[in-house]
Amino acid sequence: MKKLLFLFLMIPIFVWSQSNFEKADKLFNSKKYEEAEIAFKAVLKSNPNDIKTLERLADIAAHHKNWEQTAVYYKKLKEIKPTEADYFYKYGGSLGMLALEANKFKALGMVSDMKKAFEKAILLDPKHLPARWALIELYLQLPAIVGGSESKALKYSHELARLSPVDGYMSKGRIDEYFERYAEAEKNYIKADEIGKSKITFQKLYNLYLNKLKDPKKAKHLKQEFDKNNEISKS
Numbered sequence: 001m002k003k004l005l006f007l008f009l010m011i012p013i014f015v016w017s018q019s020n021f022e023k024a025d026k027l028f029n030s031k032k033y034e035e036a037e038i039a040f041k042a043v044l045k046s047n048p049n050d051i052k053t054l055e056r057l058a059d060i061a062a063h064h065k066n067w068e069q070t071a072v073y074y075k076k077l078k079e080i081k082p083t084e085a086d087y088f089y090k091y092g093g094s095l096g097m098l099a100l101e102a103n104k105f106k107a108l109g110m111v112s113d114m115k116k117a118f119e120k121a122i123l124l125d126p127k128h129l130p131a132r133w134a135l136i137e138l139y140l141q142l143p144a145i146v147g148g149s150e151s152k153a154l155k156y157s158h159e160l161a162r163l164s165p166v167d168g169y170m171s172k173g174r175i176d177e178y179f180e181r182y183a184e185a186e187k188n189y190i191k192a193d194e195i196g197k198s199k200i201t202f203q204k205l206y207n208l209y210l211n212k213l214k215d216p217k218k219a220k221h222l223k224q225e226f227d228k229n230n231e232i233s234k235s
Contacts, residue, residue, distance in 0.1 A: 021052065024053075028060070040057050054080075057073050058073035070094040070097075071095050074091035074094055088118070088120040088121040089118060091117045092113070092131070095113055096114055096138070111142065114134075118132075136157060136175070150175065150179065166201065169188045169189070169191040189204050
């Protein structure tokens with residue numbers, strides 16, 4: 001009898017939460033982020049561990065570039081659902097964005113948490129590509145004295161190559177470009193573009209020609225080929 005009474009008491013709350021979430025979600029999808037945030041926070045008061053609501057609030061915080069609040073939401077999400085790789089990846093990513101805005105001392109204090117978050121994402125999902133990309137960038141940007149290392153970046157580039165040849169060549173090209181080995185970067189980006197034939201692979205090679213190799217002729221020819229191939233695929 002007590003269980004039945006509890007069920008009847010909970011049904012109105014559940015229905016209220018659902019209807020209010022739907023209203024908040026409509027505001028979110030209409031890009032009325034300020035109103036949506038207020039509505040989602042009201043939903044969260046009745047259900048503090050609601051995953052969908054927390055995800056939406058994290059999205060809104062990220063849209064406003066409020067990385068500290070974004071990290072707070074993803075920290076809670078990974079605690080509620082510690083088997084979800086993306087929550088760890090996005091937590092690490094929000095810390096990374098926050099570190100870019102912080103002073104060097106504070107930013108370095110976040111490095112360990114970032115590494116752990118990205119590594120945990122890979123542990124939970126061995127095929128997680130974005131977490132490997134994040135670690136590559138982290139090891140490139142960090143000074144050697146606090147763990148920055150080309151060899152560590154290459155380790156994750158090799159892992160990407162085994163999972164996705166395009167990402168393997170793209171990441172190797174990124175590493176070569178970072179260390180100003182532009183001829184080698186060109187070779188890797190060309191291989192990536194030959195396989196991927198996407199806007200992303202084109203853009204990386206195009207930017208390299210235009211901004212690093214200072215070769216507008218190659219850039220122009222590449223763009224002509226890209227536009228031509230796109231026209232063929234559309235027809």
